[in-house]
Amino acid sequence: MKLLFALLLSALSISAFAQNDDEKMIRKIFDEALEKGDSYEMLHYLTKQIGGRLSGSPQAAAAVEWSRQQMLSYGFDNVFLQEVMVPHWVRGEKEIGKIVNSKKLGTVDFNVVALGNSVGTGDAGVLGQVIEVKDFQELAQLGRKTIEGKIVFFNRPMDAKLIDTFGAYSGASNQRGSGPSEAAKYGAIGVLVRSLSSFKDDVPHTGSTRYALNIPQIPAIAISTEDADLLSELLADDKELNFYFETHCQMLEDVLSHNVVGEIKGSEFPDEYIVVGGHLDSWDLSEGAHDDGAGCVQSIEVLRLMKTLGYKPKRTIRAVMFMNEENGLRGGTKYAELAAQNKEHHIAALESDRGGFLPIGFGISGDEAEVKKMLSWKSYFEPFGIFQFLTSGGGADIGPLRPLGTPTIGYIPDSQRYFKYHHTPIDNFEMVNQRELEMGAAAMASLVYLIDKYGLK
Amino acid sequence: MKLLFALLLSALSISAFAQNDDEKMIRKIFDEALEKGDSYEMLHYLTKQIGGRLSGSPQAAAAVEWSRQQMLSYGFDNVFLQEVMVPHWVRGEKEIGKIVNSKKLGTVDFNVVALGNSVGTGDAGVLGQVIEVKDFQELAQLGRKTIEGKIVFFNRPMDAKLIDTFGAYSGASNQRGSGPSEAAKYGAIGVLVRSLSSFKDDVPHTGSTRYALNIPQIPAIAISTEDADLLSELLADDKELNFYFETHCQMLEDVLSHNVVGEIKGSEFPDEYIVVGGHLDSWDLSEGAHDDGAGCVQSIEVLRLMKTLGYKPKRTIRAVMFMNEENGLRGGTKYAELAAQNKEHHIAALESDRGGFLPIGFGISGDEAEVKKMLSWKSYFEPFGIFQFLTSGGGADIGPLRPLGTPTIGYIPDSQRYFKYHHTPIDNFEMVNQRELEMGAAAMASLVYLIDKYGLK
Numbered sequence: 085m086k087l088l089f090a091l092l093l094s095a096l097s098i099s100a101f102a103q104n105d106d107e108k109m110i111r112k113i114f115d116e117a118l119e120k121g122d123s124y125e126m127l128h129y130l131t132k133q134i135g136g137r138l139s140g141s142p143q144a145a146a147a148v149e150w151s152r153q154q155m156l157s158y159g160f161d162n163v164f165l166q167e168v169m170v171p172h173w174v175r176g177e178k179e180i181g182k183i184v185n186s187k188k189l190g191t192v193d194f195n196v197v198a199l200g201n202s203v204g205t206g207d208a209g210v211l212g213q214v215i216e217v218k219d220f221q222e223l224a225q226l227g228r229k230t231i232e233g234k235i236v237f238f239n240r241p242m243d244a245k246l247i248d249t250f251g252a253y254s255g256a257s258n259q260r261g262s263g264p265s266e267a268a269k270y271g272a273i274g275v276l277v278r279s280l281s282s283f284k285d286d287v288p289h290t291g292s293t294r295y296a297l298n299i300p301q302i303p304a305i306a307i308s309t310e311d312a313d314l315l316s317e318l319l320a321d322d323k324e325l326n327f328y329f330e331t332h333c334q335m336l337e338d339v340l341s342h343n344v345v346g347e348i349k350g351s352e353f354p355d356e357y358i359v360v361g362g363h364l365d366s367w368d369l370s371e372g373a374h375d376d377g378a379g380c381v382q383s384i385e386v387l388r389l390m391k392t393l394g395y396k397p398k399r400t401i402r403a404v405m406f407m408n409e410e411n412g413l414r415g416g417t418k419y420a421e422l423a424a425q426n427k428e429h430h431i432a433a434l435e436s437d438r439g440g441f442l443p444i445g446f447g448i449s450g451d452e453a454e455v456k457k458m459l460s461w462k463s464y465f466e467p468f469g470i471f472q473f474l475t476s477g478g479g480a481d482i483g484p485l486r487p488l489g490t491p492t493i494g495y496i497p498d499s500q501r502y503f504k505y506h507h508t509p510i511d512n513f514e515m516v517n518q519r520e521l522e523m524g525a526a527a528m529a530s531l532v533y534l535i536d537k538y539g540l541k
Numbered sequence: 542m543k544l545l546f547a548l549l550l551s552a553l554s555i556s557a558f559a560q561n562d563d564e565k566m567i568r569k570i571f572d573e574a575l576e577k578g579d580s581y582e583m584l585h586y587l588t589k590q591i592g593g594r595l596s597g598s599p600q601a602a603a604a605v606e607w608s609r610q611q612m613l614s615y616g617f618d619n620v621f622l623q624e625v626m627v628p629h630w631v632r633g634e635k636e637i638g639k640i641v642n643s644k645k646l647g648t649v650d651f652n653v654v655a656l657g658n659s660v661g662t663g664d665a666g667v668l669g670q671v672i673e674v675k676d677f678q679e680l681a682q683l684g685r686k687t688i689e690g691k692i693v694f695f696n697r698p699m700d701a702k703l704i705d706t707f708g709a710y711s712g713a714s715n716q717r718g719s720g721p722s723e724a725a726k727y728g729a730i731g732v733l734v735r736s737l738s739s740f741k742d743d744v745p746h747t748g749s750t751r752y753a754l755n756i757p758q759i760p761a762i763a764i765s766t767e768d769a770d771l772l773s774e775l776l777a778d779d780k781e782l783n784f785y786f787e788t789h790c791q792m793l794e795d796v797l798s799h800n801v802v803g804e805i806k807g808s809e810f811p812d813e814y815i816v817v818g819g820h821l822d823s824w825d826l827s828e829g830a831h832d833d834g835a836g837c838v839q840s841i842e843v844l845r846l847m848k849t850l851g852y853k854p855k856r857t858i859r860a861v862m863f864m865n866e867e868n869g870l871r872g873g874t875k876y877a878e879l880a881a882q883n884k885e886h887h888i889a890a891l892e893s894d895r896g897g898f899l900p901i902g903f904g905i906s907g908d909e910a911e912v913k914k915m916l917s918w919k920s921y922f923e924p925f926g927i928f929q930f931l932t933s934g935g936g937a938d939i940g941p942l943r944p945l946g947t948p949t950i951g952y953i954p955d956s957q958r959y960f961k962y963h964h965t966p967i968d969n970f971e972m973v974n975q976r977e978l979e980m981g982a983a984a985m986a987s988l989v990y991l992i993d994k995y996g997l998k
Contacts, residue, residue: 118701244575247925249976283975442899442955444926468704469901469955471928498899498926498955500976518740519706519957 106537110464110530113389117526122388124518126154126381127440131371131513138200138368139408140172140339147364148342151380151405155346158388160403162349165342168418170408172339173201175368176332181276181305183315184211187322194311197369198331199260199277199304200292200411209330210235210274210303216319220258220266232271235327237319238263239278239312242503249282249499250438256280257291264304265296274329275304278312282503286310289507290367292411305329343415344405348387350536352398357423359402359433360386360532363409363416363481370511374502378440378521379495380405385525386532397536399431406481409437413480420484430490432535435479436528439505440521441497443470446531447477450491454540458493461534470527472496491540495528563994567921567987570846574983579845581975583611583838584897588828588970595657595825596865597629597796604821605799608837608862612803615845617860619806622799625875627865629796630658632825633789638733638762640772641668644779651768654826655788656717656734656761657749657868666787667692667731667760673776677715677723689728692784694776695720696735696769699960706739706956707895713737714748721761722753731786732761735769739960743767746964747824749868762786800872801862805844807993809855814880816859816890817843817989820866820873820938827968831959835897835978836952837862842982843989854993856888863938866894870937877941887947889992892936893985896962897978898954900927903988904934907948911997915950918991927984929953948997952985 117123134150137143148165155163181196183189198204212235217223219240223231238259242252257280264275279289288306295301307315319325344364350356362379366372383403390397407415423430432454434446445465448458455475462473478492486492497520505511574580591607594600605622612620638653640646655661669692674680676697680688695716699709714737721732736746745763752758764772776782801821807813819836823829840860847854864872880887889911891903902922905915912932919930935949943949954977962968 114704115702244976245572247571247980442957466928469929472926500899500980501974504974517958517961519701523704523957 106464106534109533112393113529113533114468114523114526116389116393117385117522117529118519121385121522121525123381123385123521123525126384127373127377127516127521128513130377130381131373135371136368137364137366137372138173139170139341139365139411141368144341144365144407148344151344151364151384155384155403158391160346160348160387163346165344166418166422168341168343168407168414169338170341170414171412172336173411174334174336176204176334179305179329179331181307181327181329183318184326184328186318186325188318194307195286195288196305196307196329197288197290198333199306200290200367201335202264202293202304202331202333203301204331204333205303205329206332209328211326211328212273214276214315214319214325214327216316223266223270228270231267234272235274235276236267236272237276237315239316241278242280242282244282249503252282253280253503260291260306261294264293264302265299268300268302272302274302276327277304277306279306279309280503281309284309284313287508287510290369291507303331305331341407343407343419345402346384346387347400347402348390348397350399351396354400355429356399357402357428357430358399358532358535359404359430359482360528361404361406361481362436363407364405365408365410367410367507369509370507371513372511373513373516374439374505374511375507376409376437378516379436382436382440382521382525382528386529389525389529395533399536401532401536409480416481417484420488423485424488430485430488432493432540433482433485433490434493434495434528434532435482436495436524437479437481438495438497438499439502440516440524441501442520443468443524443527444498445470445472445474445496447474447494447496448491449476449478449486450540454491457540464530464534465527468523468527495524497524563921563991566990569850570986570990571925571980571983573846573850574842574979575976578842578979578982580838580842580978580982583841584830584834584973584978585970587834587838588830592828593825594821594823594829595630596627596798596822596868598825601798601822601864605801608801608821608841612841612860615848617803617805617844620803622801623875623879625798625800625864625871626795627798627871628869629793630868631791631793633661633791636762636786636788638764638786639784640775641783641785643775643782645775651764652743652745653762653764653786654745654747655790656763657747657824658792659721659750659761659788659790660758661788661790662760662786663789666785668783668785669730671733671772671776671782671784673773680723680727685727688724691729692731692733693724693729694733694772696773698735699737699739701739706960709739710737710960717748717763718751721750721759722756725757725759729759731759733784734761734763736763736766737960738766741766741770744965744967747826748964760788762788798864800864800876802859803841803844804857804859805847805854807856808853811857812886813856814859814885814887815856815989815992816861816887816939817985818861818863818938819893820864821862822865822867824867824964826966827964828970829968830970830973831896831962831968832964833866833894835973836893839893839897839978839982839985843986846982846986852990856993858989858993866937873938874941877945880942881945887942887945889950889997890939890942890947891950891952891985891989892939893952893981894936895952895954895956896959897973897981898958899977900925900981900984901955902927902929902931902953904931904951904953905948906933906935906943907997911948914997921987921991922984925980925984952981954981
């Protein structure tokens with residue numbers, strides 16, 4: 085009995101000591117990130133020296149080379165590229181959009197942007213009567229007799245009541261993603277989409293649309309939330325209102341591009357991989373600071389923090405800069421293909437693609453044991469204000485790893501501000517707060533450290 | 542037994558129903574604030590139409606009149622002013638500061654601001670050798686023989702490792718508050734203070750200093766964190782380095798000003814008061830958007846939300862716009878004096894003075910029962926991302942109510958960004974996010990609702 089008691093005590097004290105060690109390590113990670121972090125400086129280079137970097141652009145190639153050199157400069161064990169063919173969409177000359185015959189206001193110029201992947205109108209432009217709808221059901225009810233030869237205006241706002249603004253985004257984003265093809269089914273000649281923004285302002289938000297097969301591809305643009313409200317108000321008693329827009333965007337031939345991978349080899353289980361990543365491409369008209377420069381530099385910073393603090397991982401930790409999340413997901417798809425082909429065992433993948441804002445949590449999609457394991461670490465994060473551990477999560481680029489059995493984890497920062505900047509020219513470096521970015525990197529590094537040390541099973 | 546069981550069931554279902562009602566009410570408060578909130582528009586007026594409003598300035602008078610009219614426009618039961626005499630400090634002409642004889646760089650112009658309440662140098666300026674210290678202990682060790690006739694440079698940074706940046710602020714702010722008098726004890730002729738900022742940039746932060754009695758009042762300025770680092774670097778091997786600065790600030794005669802109070806009368810306990818407030822004054826050189834326009838408009842919004850949602854409070858709820866938090870605290874002091882004099886029973890006071898950022902919690906200073914009661918409501922707030930309920934809290938303006946037995950509650954938003962803007966020209970409307978401001982108002986209104994309905998005892 086005495087022996088059992090002694091054993092129990094010793095087991096307890098080992099576990100207490102172990103926890104204490106982890107708390108100390110996590111504290112060290114945060115201290116290093118906040119006092120001597122590199123993520124903000126990296127983001128400065130990526131946004132200000134390279135800037136917008138849509139797949140296939142020279143800037144995307146520059147971002148590939150920059151992240152390769154950056155990771156080499158930190159002395160990671162391996163830094164390599166993965167070839168991937170990407171779509172090459174170009175915006176062309178400045179877009180034009182205007183109401184041409186408002187009974188009340190005459191001509192009204194709008195600030196518009198073509199949707200990514202959209203066909204252009206060319207010099208002829210598109211001119212037509214505007215039919216406003218809230219969703220695809222309303223569109224179907226109106227049918228071909230009303231829609232044919234017209235411009236469809238999708239005007240369903242994001243739901244301001246949802247605290248998680250990504251939920252509000254999901255609830256509205258099919259207008260942009262599928263709206264053009266849905267409208268074309270009924271003979272529409274063009275599409276206007278209310279910007280996917282949580283705010284009322286005059287900034288139009290781009291973003292990709294996906295044309296369905298065997299349906300005519302019609303040009304599509306986004307208008308600002310303020311202009312959408314104005315247009316809707318005018319349409320209420322001006323059914324003959326016509327809109328004109330002109331875009332010169334086009335889809336060119338696919339281009340060779342790359343994912344960029346940096347890794348620190350595992351000391352005990354080098355064949356077990358933990359991925360932490362973001363996407364290197366951004367929209368052309370923005371610096372891509374929150375989306376997703378932040379996720380890229382945070383991922384590199386995770387490995388740098390481990391190296392700087394002298395932590396030797398058991399497993400192989402990879403920072404992956406995925407290419408082409410915005411308009412094709414070719415990089416994420418390719419990464420999973422190669423992982424399967426090379427029989428690499430990925431025990432976890434973590435993505436940061438919700439902006440460089442204040443860390444509030446993580447969400448994991450995995451089997452029961454994996455979910456339970458991650459949730460058991462919650463208390464390590466609470467001293468840093470991180471309270472939300474959700475039982476589903478991931479990211480677009482790591483999504484293709486999930487069917488291979490890899491648990492996917494989404495880094496969750498505060499979402500209130502994201503859809504002010506998302507896919508606009510104001511998604512720039514100035515809108516990123518240094519401490520928030522650094523705390524995010526530290527939170528990610530802390531989670532990767534725990535996964536590396538204990539596994540997720 | 543059956544009866545007991547039935548009673549128990551019914552008690553349970555009443556309690557379940559009551560909770561459900563509260564959840565519904567809090568959801569309604571957030572919905573209204575996020576969909577049709579007025580706080581952002583109010584803040585726009587206060588910052589853009591009125592702007593900086595230091596105590597005693599015409600703009601402070603305008604802010605008094607604006608908030609009076611604004612609360613009247615909402616039809617609150619009473620809106621009234623409380624007279625209070627406030628200090629009247631003026632900055633005068635533009636400040637000048639420069640290194641005059643760096644061995645390495647020659648003359649270097651600094652962007653400087655006088656500390657609030659500071660005496661000016663006048664046209665003669667102050668010129669002297671610079672002695673850098675980290676704290677008052679180091680200053681005392683150097684003593685009169687080293688300090689006399691010199692300019693003391695306080696250069697202790699805020700601790701980047703602290704997650705609560707207000708803790709870091711507290712750890713560094715005595716340099717600004719007491720540094721000038723401490724330095725004058727040893728014969729210093731002027732003081733430079735490293736700006737109280739969490740970031741390295743070129744923006745100097747003002748803020749009040751307090752001269753001790755019977756010690757010569759010497760002029761004091763703040764320099765940016767970048768300039769502080771540069772100066773420190775140059776001083777390391779250039780002990781003869783001289784600095785010159787010129788300020789024209791002065792303290793004028795006290796001026797009559799006002800707290801502004803709006804109230805909704807309680808239906809059951811009209812003589813029990815719940816205060817929700819912020820301070821109306823701001824520094825002269827900023828729009829005072831986060832500090833503390835946000836707290837003011839959120840407090841007015843709390844009452845507006847209740848009125849709009851048709852909630853009839855049991856207790857009397859007051860929105861109080863306190864005057865002169867920045868450089869005297871005369872408004873907060875006067876409010877408590879009048880409360881004591883009029884024997885008003887204040888059952889709780891809540892202040893928002895940490896910026897219009899994402900709500901993360903509340904802190905309460907009260908007796909055990911009051912603390913316990915507030916903490917019991919934690920789960921109502923978690924769906925809105927608000928997890929931190931601390932057992933101490935308050936605010937400068939409501940502090941004087943605490944000795945009267947009133948529990949004081951501080952509204953806690955995310956603190957990572959605050960000390961970038963605090964007391965600078967970039968504390969402007971553009972740096973406030975509409976959803977964050979609105980969520981803060983909703984969180985405050987929800988807490989006031991619970992306190993009103995259940996009391997804190």
